[in-house]
Amino acid sequence: MPSTQMLDNAKAILAQADEKLEKLRRIEPYLIDLSLRENPVGSRIGQTLQDKLAILPRLREFGFKHISLGTLDYAMPDELEVDDDFMQHLRDRSIDMTGCYAFTAIGLQSTDGHFTPDPSQLKLKAYGVPNTVHEIYLSKEGMADLYDLETLRRSLPASIQWLHDNIRGDQGAPPRILINIVDGCDAFAESPETVCSMLELLTELPIEGVSIEDDRGTFLPFQVGAYVAVLRSFLPPPLKVLVHIHSGAGFENASVIEALLNGADGIWGGLPKRAAIIGHASVGELIANLVRLGNPHMKRYNLHQLHPLATSLQVLDDAHAVSDDLPVFGRNAYRLTLGAFEQKKNRFMDLAPETIGGRYGYRVCPVISDPGVIAGRLAEVTGRPIDDFPLHVTRRMVRLMRRDLRSGRRIAYDEPMQLLELYARASAPDTAEPAIDEATADA
Structure with a gap:
């Protein structure tokens, strides 16, 4: 038998893990679904206007309150995308856009005080989208050919003010403005002084919160967690802190968990795994993992639709089957090769497939199958x-x-x-x- 002191030490270590689990069970994450943009960006085919019109009510039915309709700050803004057609269609037919967002870039203010809105801001106004994720860059590489730090510090307050003056938010309220630092992890690693200085400025502005990205998926989870902890120290509630993590080295879902444990309110991403590169920490995966932990707030979603909806959307975007070995949503994720691998409904940390609308199947492997x-x-x-x-x-x-x-x-x-x-x-x-x-x- 271990000594009393060693056993007490072991229990104290395990208690720390239990505290983290309890924190994840209590959190009610702020999720912005990007299935209408994030997933088709990296897909083989993409989405047509008719596809998007069919997808939007399905996202609503699943339970999403916050949905991004698309991106307006893309290259060559004069050459419209399907996202533009989609938002114009919703506007022209007075389809409810409550809780909807579109991504925009900041406008620029000259040294003499003249402000020029970005084309994406003008489109946001023209299309009647009530809220925006307003994007900035803070690393030297990210800011190159866009603006220098002085111009950014001068322009960002003016750009936010322009949005408040020109955008009608949900039910006539002010627009929700989330500032997304696209190169957030890079900027923290390169110059934390620059990031912290910008965060001090943002706390004085009328925004919903701040988001950071690991847009290549190369930062380790504890690094992402540290960056989020810094964000949270500058941005007390009710300001939101969100993250968006791409798959690069396989850390993405672990990074999201670290972010939540360090004070993040939620994430934005598509429901399926597909994303701009090889995948991302999707809202579907986060919902599934929080269900695994027994988070009661996940009951607000129609969980029986999660597996079929996420997989059907990825199949639509790619015209190709979901990768068999994709965790959670892949066909082999719930095809047993050995009976001992079965995840059971009432066993700690398991997620039975029926919980998210899936079902068990079987896969014969000559070395292990029973x-x-x-x-x-x-x-x-x-x-x-x-x-x-x-x-x-x-x-x-x-x-x-x-x-x-x-x-x-x-x-x-x-x-x-x-x-x-x-x-x-x-x-x-x-x-x-x-x-x-x-x-x-x-x-």
């Missing part, structure tokens, strides 16, 4: 009940797969024809291969 998985896959392939496949036959199938691999035969048994052939061999052993005596073999 008789239960093989019976399940046979049932999928044949449409017959699992009980139709006797245990002694499925056990023989396990043995035959091992023998085949040892003899150098590499066979994809998960494929229906190969699986049925294996089943036939196990049901009526061929005289060309040694018979399997289950009783003596198991002994």
Whole structure:
């Protein structure tokens, strides 16, 4: 038995983890869904106007209160995008845009006080979108060819004032303005003095909050957490702190959790995994992970729609199936290869697929799959009940797969024809291969 002192120390360490879990269970995250923009940006095909018109009510039905309709601060603003057509369509037909955002760039103010709004700001006004994520850059590379720091400090208050003077917010209220530091992580790493100076300025301005990005997904989770902690120290509630994290090195969802633990209010992103590069920490994944932890606020979403909605949107954007091995939403995420891997509804930290509108399937792997998985896959392939496949036959199938691999035969048994052939061999052993005596073999 461990000593009392060592056991008390262990419990104290574990208690810290429990405190973090409890914080994540209590948080009611501020989410802005970008399924109408983030996902199609990096997709093989994208979305048409008709696609967007069909997607918007589905996002509303799922439960999103805050939805980005698109981006207006893109290159070559004179060449309109589908996002422009979409927002004009909503405006012209008086479709409710309450809670909706569009991304814009700041306008510039000259040294003599003359302010020139950015084309994206003019479009925001013309289209009647009530809220905006207003983007700035703070690193030297990010600001290059846009503005210097002095111009930015002079222009940002004027740009925010222009929005208040020209944009009608939700139900006539002032617009919600989130300042997104596109290169936020880079700027913190390069010059924390510059970022902190800008945060001091922002606390004096009429904004909703501040967002930072790791737009290449290269910063470690504890770095993101530290940057968020600094943001929170300058921006007390009710100011919002949000993050947007791309997949680069595989840290993205861990970085979001670190951000939340360090004071972030939420994230913005698309519902599916697809994003501008190879993926991002999506709002769908965050919702699923908070459900995993037992966060009661996730009940406001129609969770039974989460899996089918997220996967269908990605299929729409790519005209291609979701990657089989994608966590949470991929086809193989809930295809058992071994019964022991099953995530159960009432087990701590598990997320049963039915909770988010998915269901378990089966995938046969010759090295690990057990008789239960093989019976399940046979049932999928044949449409017959699992009980139709006797245990002694499925056990023989396990043995035959091992023998085949040892003899150098590499066979994809998960494929229906190969699986049925294996089943036939196990049901009526061929005289060309040694018979399997289950009783003596198991002994």
